[in-house]
Amino acid sequence: MHESNTLRHPSADIAATATLAESVRVWHYAQIRENANLGENCIVGRGAYVGTGVEVGPNCKIQNYALVYEPAKLAAGVFIGPAVVLTNDHFPRAINADGTPKSADDWHPVGVDIREGASIGANSTCIAPIVIGRWALVGAGSVVVKDVPDFALVVGSPAKRVGWVGTAGHPLKETSPGEWACPVTDAKYREIATDQLIEVQSK
Incomplete structure (x- = not known):
């Protein structure tokens, strides 16, 4: 049913169990996994990934090649810049201590919770589990390792607050x-x- 919608490019891989509002636009080679839920007027850019069960509120933009791993939650009006990564493994390993390959049963995914109107700049990485506050702005190329307050402007690796921004996105x-x-x-x-x-x- 997704393939017939002219707002979704035929090359996009959209799981049959994903729920997308009719107005959602999905561009070339994007992947939206099972049980993901995207609200009205969302845009998913070329090559972007939206993980299983990820919740995306209305009016969000997920730009080209961004990786939104489950169980991320995006509130209304969130901006995810190009090549942003929202991680989901606090202690990443490919194998267990005994050398056996890790399976889904060997780890517990943790998510990035992004509140209303917040923006994550291009090429930034958010290390779960964290909360990005309302209308916060993460500068391009930052590595976020702790919660970000509402309206905060954070930059760097690790990201630190360097100012405040308003709802218009400009520094106060x-x-x-x-x-x-x-x-x-x-x-x-x-x-x-x-x-x-x-x-x-x-x-």
Whole structure:
């Protein structure tokens, strides 16, 4: 049934048990595994991989060659840049300590949980299990090894917070101690604790 939809390229490999909203676009050679669930208006780029049972909210973009391994969860409006990797094995090995090949029964997958509106820049790697907060921005090429707060701008390997971003994605400017504003929307934000920011006013 997926192959007949003109929004899905014939070369895409979409499992019969995957659930895709009618408006989902899937490009060349992408693979969407069994029981994955993609909401309205999602875009899955060329060569991208969406693992078994992965939950993807509406209006998400998964760019070319990104690897979204189960049991990742993407909330509404999440951006996954090109060649991003969301891992799922905290202690990766090909074999057990006794030399036998690892099977599905020999490890427990852990996921990356990405909250509403967050963006993961190109070629970044997120090491599960972690949570990427609402509207956070992970800079390109970063390696994320711990939870990222809402609205945080993190970069580097390991990724560290270097500032704050608003819902428009632009770095916020500090207008007074602990008070921040978006240069694009003029929305106001306030630091209420170490590494905790809230939006207090929108226009």
